[in-house]
Amino acid sequence: MLTIYGVLRSRASRTDWLARELGLAYERVPVIQAYRLSDPDAPDTPLNTASPAFRAINPNGRIPAVTDGDVTLCESLAINLYLAKRHGGPLAPADLREDGLMTMWTLWAATECEPHTLPILLHGEGTSARDRAAVADAVEAVGGAFAVLAAALDEGGGHVVGGRFTVADLNLAEVFRYAQGQASLFAGHPAVARWLDACQARPAFRAMMAERAREFD
Template sequence: MNLAMITIYGVHRSRASRNIWLAHELGIPFKLVPVIQHYRLKEPIPADVVHTKSPSFLKVNPNGHIPTLEDDGLVLHESLAINLYLAKKHGGPLAPSNVGEDGLMGMWSLWAATEVEAHSLSIAQNGPTASAIDALRAPFAVLQEALPNGFLVGDRFTVADINVAEVVRYADGATELFRGAPRVKAWFEACRARPAYRKMWDAREKEPA
């Protein structure tokens, strides 16, 4: 089956990693248009470097953030929403099988964004401070209880696991959080062991830090 090429604007060292991982899981072709976060660049910025404040990119995403997806005329922003869309469009075991699973996948994606991401990003940027670890103890306990069967939705690996794992990944340096939540630790390690994740991560490691 021929699949139309989607376009992902971003780089591997950004939230676009979530969409790239899912694209590899689904086996769908994509074109990656490199757009670098403006804050990572030093002035003067070369004219040929496209970044999140470049006029050409702001025409694609006026919010000035990556990633953005273009798919047959549809333009979507927000990495977690992009993943939910792609999973539903392409179907298979990563997608919801009914409206209940659809709701759960959306719930867990929003939960990760609202309950976890700010604190996990703080750990990624500043190290495992006491305040960030304390803020994540309750969410990690919630996640621990949600993983009796090893996955978040439908007793199988889905887009919900990708979305949540990519947010939890920022807290990887807080080893005591994972020690205190063994199901979370096992689930997270299983997610990172998937070939599609490794393919994304290997490409990420080749990008400039």
């Protein structure tokens, strides 16, 4: 059985969403980020990213990680590509060309987009001049990425690969979710806003987010 290590208020949300889309049976082992804890090494502390038991699974100390039979993987976007190809169906590449495109868009999300969407999430409510400057720079960069994505969506009939919702859309949507606090950014790119709304209207995403909202209650 697939086991997903991590809490949903982390990049583990990406893998949990995909597992729901694929209809997989899976176990999720809550692993909390060490920075959320006052003393990650305390004897009674919950399993966290500094725990030796988790470091044995992912020595990098990052969530998520997964085990799938004799396969152990970390890095959320790579995990998603693996799971989609492993289980097939419409979210997976239909051929080598689609495989390459899905990998390309996923790497683009990780290298060209997330370094800018994450500061929007982390500093969007900041009041210092430094925070405002970081967000302004990030918004400008994400706006450029949105223009690239909008052109691809137009060419691809509303999706980036194969004219259908795939793991590439899911991976991109989770990276761009970080930027949703900047409403004006999306207002300037209506095609991207419509695409993200459609991704987030999917039942699997809504179920994941509903569980995520209850996570630390």
